Amino acid sequence: MRASGFFLSTLKEAPAEAELVSHRLMLRAGYIRRLGSGLYTWMPLGLRVLRKVEAIVREEMDRAGGLEVLMPAVQPAELWQETGRWEQFGPQMLKILDRHDREFCFGPTHEEVVTDLARREVRSYRQLPLMFYQIQTKFRDEIRPRFGVMRAREFVMKDGYSFHADLASLEATYRVMYETYSRVFTRLGLRFRAVAADTGAIGGSGSHEFHVLADSGEDAIAFCPDSDYAANVELAEAVAPDGKRAVPGQAMHKVATPGKRSIEDVASAMGHEPSQLVKTLLVECGDGIVALLLRGDHQLNEVKAGKLLGQEVRFASEAAVRAASGCAPGSVGPVGLRVRVVADRSVAVMSDFVCGANEDGFHWSGVNFGRDLPEPEVADLRNVVAGDPSPDGRGRLELCRGIEVGHIFQLRTKYSVAMQATFLDEQGQTQPMEMGCYGIGVSRIVAAAIEQNFDDRGMTLPSAIAPFTLGIVPIGYRKNERVREAADRLYADLVAQGVDVLLDDRDERAGVMFADMELIGVPARLVIGDKTLATGEFEFQARGDSEAQRVPVEGGVTWLVQRLVG
RNA sequence: CGGAAUGUAGCCCAGCCCGGUUAAGGCGCCACGUUCGGGACGUGGAGAUCGAAGGUUCAAAUCCUUCCAUUCCGACCA
Numbered sequence: 193m194r195a196s197g198f199f200l201s202t203l204k205e206a207p208a209e210a211e212l213v214s215h216r217l218m219l220r221a222g223y224i225r226r227l228g229s230g231l232y233t234w235m236p237l238g239l240r241v242l243r244k245v246e247a248i249v250r251e252e253m254d255r256a257g258g259l260e261v262l263m264p265a266v267q268p269a270e271l272w273q274e275t276g277r278w279e280q281f282g283p284q285m286l287k288i289l290d291r292h293d294r295e296f297c298f299g300p301t302h303e304e305v306v307t308d309l310a311r312r313e314v315r316s317y318r319q320l321p322l323m324f325y326q327i328q329t330k331f332r333d334e335i336r337p338r339f340g341v342m343r344a345r346e347f348v349m350k351d352g353y354s355f356h357a358d359l360a361s362l363e364a365t366y367r368v369m370y371e372t373y374s375r376v377f378t379r380l381g382l383r384f385r386a387v388a389a390d391t392g393a394i395g396g397s398g399s400h401e402f403h404v405l406a407d408s409g410e411d412a413i414a415f416c417p418d419s420d421y422a423a424n425v426e427l428a429e430a431v432a433p434d435g436k437r438a439v440p441g442q443a444m445h446k447v448a449t450p451g452k453r454s455i456e457d458v459a460s461a462m463g464h465e466p467s468q469l470v471k472t473l474l475v476e477c478g479d480g481i482v483a484l485l486l487r488g489d490h491q492l493n494e495v496k497a498g499k500l501l502g503q504e505v506r507f508a509s510e511a512a513v514r515a516a517s518g519c520a521p522g523s524v525g526p527v528g529l530r531v532r533v534v535a536d537r538s539v540a541v542m543s544d545f546v547c548g549a550n551e552d553g554f555h556w557s558g559v560n561f562g563r564d565l566p567e568p569e570v571a572d573l574r575n576v577v578a579g580d581p582s583p584d585g586r587g588r589l590e591l592c593r594g595i596e597v598g599h600i601f602q603l604r605t606k607y608s609v610a611m612q613a614t615f616l617d618e619q620g621q622t623q624p625m626e627m628g629c630y631g632i633g634v635s636r637i638v639a640a641a642i643e644q645n646f647d648d649r650g651m652t653l654p655s656a657i658a659p660f661t662l663g664i665v666p667i668g669y670r671k672n673e674r675v676r677e678a679a680d681r682l683y684a685d686l687v688a689q690g691v692d693v694l695l696d697d698r699d700e701r702a703g704v705m706f707a708d709m710e711l712i713g714v715p716a717r718l719v720i721g722d723k724t725l726a727t728g729e730f731e732f733q734a735r736g737d738s739e740a741q742r743v744p745v746e747g748g749v750t751w752l753v754q755r756l757v758g
Numbered sequence: 759c760g761g762a763a764u765g766u767a768g769c770c771c772a773g774c775c776c777g778g779u780u781a782a783g784g785c786g787c788c789a790c791g792u793u794c795g796g797g798a799c800g801u802g803g804a805g806a807u808c809g810a811a812g813g814u815u816c817a818a819a820u821c822c823u824u825c826c827a828u829u830c831c832g833a834c835c836a
Contacts, residue, residue: 701797
């Protein structure tokens with residue numbers, strides 16, 4: 193590609209809306225332009241990168257036996273009503289009406305459509321297993337779109353769905369997809385981690401998220417450096433603490449804590465650490481109010497609580513708190529509380545602790561289970577923290593941040609049962625298909641890759657996904673005939689060799705060309721100047737190199753191809 | 759959805775409190791000249807219904823009201 197025939201649209205200053213490095217750089221480099229909240233145009237340069245990511249994903253999906261399809265972005269409501277998700281999916285789904293006032297949505301995902309496809313096409317176990325995938329634009333009306341294409345409303349996703357005659361086949365494909373995803377992210381040149389994930393309301397046995405590691409990631413990951421344990425914090429088990437509860441040493445007594453409502457305030461007012469306090473969270477779930485006890489310095493894991501209670505938990509309203517405890521939030525405690533009480537494992541071993549007194553402005557101190565209140569039901573309710581023992585017993589957990597770019601899970605028969613996607617097995621029996629589902633956030637990968645690969649000059653993308661693999665920078669292309677001829681010849685030769693090269697033939701000063709090459713993420717550049725041409729040489733410099741190296745013009749193409757491809 | 763903030767040229771922004779000439783500057787863009795291996799310099803130029811609609815006033819970018827858009831924070835509080 194010649195720069196004069198391309199469209200480089202770089203900015204010295206990033207628009208004020210961009211917070212994240214990847215967002216700023218994508219805007220500055222002219223990868224994307226914003227149309228509306230969570231809506232972006234992929235510019236020619238950014239699209240090259242997106243297409244390279246897509247190509248790798250496609251190749252690996254094909255290798256894994258996937259069959260590419262392209263399903264409609266707009267989907268009729270009836271399908272979603274079959275699975276109950278028309279209501280369940282909530283405001284994230286963009287619903288639209290056609291001219292006949294019939295309801296549709298802009299697809300946020302395609303389980304219903306693909307299951308419908310399978311039930312129409314598949315009759316016999318002989319046709320299974322089968323995997324369809326597509327690379328498609330989705331729309332999810334996010335509460336808060338942010339970070340550019342990282343959390344956009346409209347985005348490009350690869351979604352694959354597999355259909356099986358039995359669980360063993362599903363599990364086999366699941367393992368293949370795990371390997372496939374690992375290969376995709378490795379080929380993309382990204383540092384990533386596969387982590388055990390929550391299966392959510394869908395249930396089923398297996399689910400893994402693939403995270404690109406970056407400090408700016410929105411997800412917390414717990415991992416053990418001494419083993420291969422890694423899990424989303426939502427799922428990571430907080431194991432019971434070692435040792436037994438200490439014998440009570442204090443009598444329970446009431447302490448006035450006027451106006452102190454938060455753990456921090458109460459702890460500092462009473463001269464305790466937050467870890468000596470028990471906080472009492474009242475949550476509502478179908479059959480009433482439940483009190484959850486956590487150590488003051490720990491945080492509730494709502495996913496764990498939801499699993500324990502059998503449904504999603506909601507924090508009780510202030511009125512409900514008052515009705516159940518007789519006081520406002522901030523002074524609630526388990527002593528004398530007449531609701532179901534569940535204590536986190538780490539609370540169960542506390543003694544002489546502090547908790548709310550169910551009386552505005554008062555707390556109990558020196559409280560002990562078994563003496564001042566009944567022994568509680570015990571469960572794992574909290575988020576793990578750094579330093580917790582690893583659930584596999586092989587060391588201590590650390591926490592890091594990740595950007596979720598892939599998610600695979602075993603759907604089992606949730607959709608096939610709801611939508612009667614059945615087949616005849618070898619015995620002639622009708623069976624629902626086992627299903628798996630495998631997603632990759634293609635457009636998000638571009639942002640995630642930049643988040644992981646940048647410096648103060650711009651992007652330092654892995655060459656597998658860089659918009660060009662080499663940039664030719666001729667000094668004085670428009671004025672110096674010798675430079676121009678050398679540049680044109682090299683360009684033609686490299687193009688003939690299939691190298692993705694950008695020739696900067698614009699009438700720009702050297703500094704401008706260098707700065708643009710670095711900003712837009714070209715991983716290597718070749719400078720052609722009159723000075724080195726005089727000695728029959730080019731100058732080559734990879735993005736990370738501190739200095740350029742001389743390359744003889746003679747045989748230069750071969751050397752470059754070797755260097756860039758090999 | 760709750761809280762906060764911001765909307766002035768393609769981009770970054772000053773001016774707004776305290777209303778009053780032609781709305782300032784930088785980047786970018788166009789022309790000419792000088793420059794030409796790290797985002798050059800000079801001169802000239804184009805480009806703004808000051809987010810929108812109402813209102814107050816002799817006079818509104820500036821004050822008031824409503825709306826819209828965008829961004830940030832929160833949705834973990836016991």
